[in-house]
Amino acid sequence: MNVRRVGQTGGSRRRAGRPGPGRKTLSRDRILEAALRLVDAEGIDALSMRRLAADLGVNPMSIYHHVSGKDALIAGLVEAVFSEARPPTPDEGTWQERVRQSARVYRRLVRAHPNLVLALLADAAAVSVGIIQIAEPVYAALDDAGLSPLIAAHAADTVADFVHGFVLGEVANPSGQWDIGPELLSRTDGHQAARVPTMRRIFESLAEQGAQYDYEAAFEAGLDILVRGIEGLAADARAGDADRSDLAS
Amino acid sequence: MNVRRVGQTGGSRRRAGRPGPGRKTLSRDRILEAALRLVDAEGIDALSMRRLAADLGVNPMSIYHHVSGKDALIAGLVEAVFSEARPPTPDEGTWQERVRQSARVYRRLVRAHPNLVLALLADAAAVSVGIIQIAEPVYAALDDAGLSPLIAAHAADTVADFVHGFVLGEVANPSGQWDIGPELLSRTDGHQAARVPTMRRIFESLAEQGAQYDYEAAFEAGLDILVRGIEGLAADARAGDADRSDLAS
DNA sequence: ACCTGAACACCGTTCAAGT
DNA sequence: ACCTGAACACCGTTCAAGT
Numbered sequence: 001m002n003v004r005r006v007g008q009t010g011g012s013r014r015r016a017g018r019p020g021p022g023r024k025t026l027s028r029d030r031i032l033e034a035a036l037r038l039v040d041a042e043g044i045d046a047l048s049m050r051r052l053a054a055d056l057g058v059n060p061m062s063i064y065h066h067v068s069g070k071d072a073l074i075a076g077l078v079e080a081v082f083s084e085a086r087p088p089t090p091d092e093g094t095w096q097e098r099v100r101q102s103a104r105v106y107r108r109l110v111r112a113h114p115n116l117v118l119a120l121l122a123d124a125a126a127v128s129v130g131i132i133q134i135a136e137p138v139y140a141a142l143d144d145a146g147l148s149p150l151i152a153a154h155a156a157d158t159v160a161d162f163v164h165g166f167v168l169g170e171v172a173n174p175s176g177q178w179d180i181g182p183e184l185l186s187r188t189d190g191h192q193a194a195r196v197p198t199m200r201r202i203f204e205s206l207a208e209q210g211a212q213y214d215y216e217a218a219f220e221a222g223l224d225i226l227v228r229g230i231e232g233l234a235a236d237a238r239a240g241d242a243d244r245s246d247l248a249s
Numbered sequence: 250m251n252v253r254r255v256g257q258t259g260g261s262r263r264r265a266g267r268p269g270p271g272r273k274t275l276s277r278d279r280i281l282e283a284a285l286r287l288v289d290a291e292g293i294d295a296l297s298m299r300r301l302a303a304d305l306g307v308n309p310m311s312i313y314h315h316v317s318g319k320d321a322l323i324a325g326l327v328e329a330v331f332s333e334a335r336p337p338t339p340d341e342g343t344w345q346e347r348v349r350q351s352a353r354v355y356r357r358l359v360r361a362h363p364n365l366v367l368a369l370l371a372d373a374a375a376v377s378v379g380i381i382q383i384a385e386p387v388y389a390a391l392d393d394a395g396l397s398p399l400i401a402a403h404a405a406d407t408v409a410d411f412v413h414g415f416v417l418g419e420v421a422n423p424s425g426q427w428d429i430g431p432e433l434l435s436r437t438d439g440h441q442a443a444r445v446p447t448m449r450r451i452f453e454s455l456a457e458q459g460a461q462y463d464y465e466a467a468f469e470a471g472l473d474i475l476v477r478g479i480e481g482l483a484a485d486a487r488a489g490d491a492d493r494s495d496l497a498s
Numbered sequence: 499a500c501c502t503g504a505a506c507a508c509c510g511t512t513c514a515a516g517t
Numbered sequence: 518a519c520c521t522g523a524a525c526a527c528c529g530t531t532c533a534a535g536t
Contacts, residue, residue: 026500049529059502061530070529122367124422136445143447149454154470157418161471164417165410173373196385198392205398221403222410229478275519298510308521310511319510 026058028066032080035073036113043115047074078120082130085109089134095141096227102141103159103223106134110167117171121164131160145234155230162222176213275307277315281329284322285362292364296323327369331379334358338383344390345476351390352408352472355383359416366420370413380409394483404479411471425462 034055039047049070053060067073087109090101109130110117120126135156142152170176283304288296298319302309316322336358339350358379359366369375384405391401419425 048527050527061503062501064530065500118367118371121417122421124418127418127421132445132448136448139445139451140447143451149451149458150460151470152451153455154467155474157467158411158471158474161414161418162407162411163414165412165414168370168413168417169373169376169406169410172371172376196381196388198389199381199385202388202392202398202401206402209398211399218403218406221400222407225404225407225475225478225482227478228481229474229476232477232481233474297508299508310522311520313511314519 026056026062026066028076031056031063031066031073032076035077036080036116039077039115040113044074044119049073074119075123075126078116078123078126079129081113081116081120082109082126082133085112085133087134089137091137091140095144096231098137098141099159099227099230100223102134102138103163103226104219106130106160107163107167107219109133110163111170114171114174117167121168127160127164142230145230146237147230147234148237151233151237155233159226162226166219166222170215176215275305275311275315277325280305280312280315280322281325284326285329285365288326288364289362293323293368298322323368324372324375327365327372327375328378330362330365330369331358331375331382334361334382336383338386340386340389344393345480347386347390348408348476348479349472351383351387352412352475353468355379355409355412356416356468358382359412360419363420363423366416370417376409376413391479394479395486396479396483397486400482400486404482408475411475415468415471419464425464 031052035047035052038052038055049063050060052073053063056063063073067076087105090098090105092098093101110120113120120130138156138159139152142155147155280301284296284301287301287304298312299309301322302312305312312322316325336354339347339354341347342350359369362369369379387405387408388401391404396404
């Protein structure tokens, strides 16, 4: 955890010359740790100041001495989750492979605490902190691809947006069905079904071949599209350079 | 609104032969309408059964006669928002333009009630209902592009995930800064900045040319990448077909 | 400095009672 | 059938008081 300071293992080390009177003293880190454990185990709705205090064996009001309120508590939680992780930064392979690897790492980071994903994605500041963890190798890869600064920024945002949307789908629908599969189509009456002939045909075809939804495959398929698309933009940029060379010569 | 039945304009039409005693009678639709108005005006946190009852001039418990609880209320709200809209379905232009147009329409649908976006995206069932509203033209376009059923499904999901992630960013950060802009980079100390040289260079370059973040441009740039990527998959599919023809001949 | 108890103004929901 | 009042078990947070 260790949100603010680093190099302090836990609450077990007593302060020099001043042994805690009742054993462990309350601290921001101890609070965040207990809160995260509670959220992971029972969901974000189970997190209340009073319940958290009970878990810590402390008066509810004591918590307010270390965090200013519940909103700040959740913000601290989200920040801690994104700050604690130092994901490995890919630095070898083609730029395509580095983009893919960064997206995989980022997905794992966002998914690390499923019950916190919603609060996490709703917190713009936290998302910035999370993105900066993995953004440098993405930008380096996009730079290697030959994109302009503006297009590189847009491409990096698009990859991040895809990961956010994908993880949201994963945690909202952990069973892993197709968003719109045979069940939903069959629920619609004949009138409805007649209005979506292509979907009906495609999903019937998927059902025939016994295709099961697979989040890993779906994520990789999304990366296929994104990387292919970025390749296209890079080709445009090269063509643009060539045009300008032609004009100059 | 009119979640279940259609063709009933409001609460003003009294039932035949039975005039309401105290004027307007409570109904599921009236409840959802008031709840949506409250959420739009004051945010999702302002929505409480007691507050809603007060807005309706009714006892809090009366609401429970029409919806089973608060969770069901929010689910009903989300369902209503996605069901009420019959977005225009693009059916002319290239398949690329139809995919883009569908994504734009879907973005507008998801964004229609910003304070509800989080609840909306967290509700897998609601998202399915929303997607089915705009999915047919997407699937038709992807079919025209020549994608296999499985790849078409993955591509449609990827477009949806991108829209979800994009809108989430929009509502979480409505001011419209870069997720990771000069501010965040300058907040980091020299040690940090040295670790993200490419990002630093790219954002300095953007700042020099006075680039402002623009959600519309960013969304279109995302669509550029997605459509380009799908074009690449379609080219693969054609090449695969050609290969098989070669083998067969 | 750090913690606490009591209190305030809210919650969602159950249940038995009204008409 | 539809609505209500009182009650229960919770909330987040303020404030004055303890050590």
